Amino acid sequence: MGNDYESSRPIYLQLVDKMSFRMIRGDLKPGDKLPSVRDMAVDSGVNPNTIQRVYAELERMDIAEVKRGQGTFVTQDEEKLLQLREELKQRQIQSFMKEMNDMGFTLDEIINGIKLEFDNEKGRD
Amino acid sequence: MGNDYESSRPIYLQLVDKMSFRMIRGDLKPGDKLPSVRDMAVDSGVNPNTIQRVYAELERMDIAEVKRGQGTFVTQDEEKLLQLREELKQRQIQSFMKEMNDMGFTLDEIINGIKLEFDNEKGRD
Amino acid sequence: MGNDYESSRPIYLQLVDKMSFRMIRGDLKPGDKLPSVRDMAVDSGVNPNTIQRVYAELERMDIAEVKRGQGTFVTQDEEKLLQLREELKQRQIQSFMKEMNDMGFTLDEIINGIKLEFDNEKGRD
Amino acid sequence: MGNDYESSRPIYLQLVDKMSFRMIRGDLKPGDKLPSVRDMAVDSGVNPNTIQRVYAELERMDIAEVKRGQGTFVTQDEEKLLQLREELKQRQIQSFMKEMNDMGFTLDEIINGIKLEFDNEKGRD
C-alpha cells in the first residue's frame, strides 16, 4: 500500500524547515530577500496567514529579519546561520543514532552502510 | 485539542516496525511465539483487528508464521531475519542520507558527527 | 440473517478472483478505472471494508494501482497481467489434474474428453 | 462435535463421491463388500444414518447392491461402473472447460498447460 504519510508535522513547521535548509545550504545567503508572503503563499498553495507564521518563526529563531514595508530578509549574522547548521546537523544525527542503536546496529555497520549509500548516490549523478 | 503530531504513520505499521525491530535485535528469536492477537491488543491499547492486520503483514513479509489455533510465531528461517535486518538498516540510512544531503552536509561532517554522538552516548552509560 | 456462504472461500478472495478474471479476459483493460470502493460494495451487497481489502490485495499483487483521491486503476504494466494469466491458468489446471489423477484417468482420456467437450461447446454456438 | 464443513456440499454426497471414486479407480472391484454401515460411520466420524443414506444413493445409482443380512456390495455389472466412470470424467471436464473458457483460454493453451502439468507431476515421482 504505497502510503506516504511522510509526517503530519504542521505545514508551517515544514515550511520553516524548508527555508532553514535553504539558508544553511547557502541557497539563500545573508541579506537575501525572501519571497513576499503573498508570492510564497501562492507557490506553496497555502494560506498567506500560514506564511506569515513561518516568517514570524524564522525571526524568532534569529535567522530572518522583518523590515516593515520592505520584506523579510535572511539575517546578516553569518554566525547565527553556522550555529543553526550545527544544531540541525547534530539534531538529525542524534535521532538517527538513537533509532539505529535501538535496532541493535554497531557503529561500524552504520558507517560502512553510510559510505555504501554515499557511493551509490554519487554513482547515480 | 492537544495534538501531538508525533507521527501519523498508521498504528498498524508502527506496530509492524516495533515487532520487526524486536526480531532483528534478537529480543524475539526464531520460533518464538508472539503474543496472542487479543493480548497484544490489550497491551497496545488497540483494537484486535489492528493487531490482526499487523500479524497478517508480518506473515506477508515472511518473518512470521501463523499456525491456526496455536498462535503466531517468529519464522524459523534465520536467513529471512538477517535479510530484513539489512533492508531496514539500508532503508534508515538512505532516508537519513537524503535529508543530510538536502541540507548540504558533506560525508566527512556526517561521519565525524556520528562518531561524536556515539562517544557521547557511550559516556552516558 | 440470510447469509449465503455458498463456498467457504472468503468473500474478499472470491471478489479478488472475479476482478482478476475480468482483467485477464480483457474486460478490464490496462489503465481502466475500477468501481469506487463504495459503489462496488453496494453492487456486491457487501461492506465497503471488504472491498477495501479486495483492492488492497489487487494492489499487493501489482495488478492494480491506487491513486489517492482519484480511485483504483488496472495496472498499466501489461506484462504483469500476462504473468497473472499464466499463473491462474496453471493453478486451475493443476487442481483439475490432481482430481482427475485421483480418479485414475489417463492423460489420453483427459485430453480426448476435453477435445470432445470443446467440439460440443462449439456446436452449440 | 468435530464438524468439517469444508465445502458446504452435504456430507452424504461427499461420501457418495468418495466411494464412487474408489470404485471407478478400481480400489473397490465388482462384487467387493463395502464396509458395514456402523464401521464406516465410525471411520468417517459421522452418524450411521448418514452412511445409510450414502449406501441408498449408491444403490439408486445402480453401482451398489444391498443384500439384507449380508451387507452392501459393489455391483457385478462392470458396464455400469464404466458408464459411471465416463459420466464423472465428462462432468469434471465440462465444469473445468467452462471455467477455462470464462477466463478466455484457448483449447491449445489448455492442452499444452495440461501436458506441461502432467510432465511436472511425473517428474516428482
Added chain:
DNA sequence: GTGGTCTAGACCACC
C-alpha cells in the same frame, strides 16, 4: 483457546 472474516459506522488525508 488460537487466528480469520465480516459488518457497521466513524474519522482522516488527498484531490
Added chain:
DNA sequence: GTGGTCTAGACCACG
C-alpha cells in the same frame, strides 16, 4: 468525491 485507518463487536474454523 476518492481510498485508508481504526473501533466495536459478531461469528466462524481449527485444535
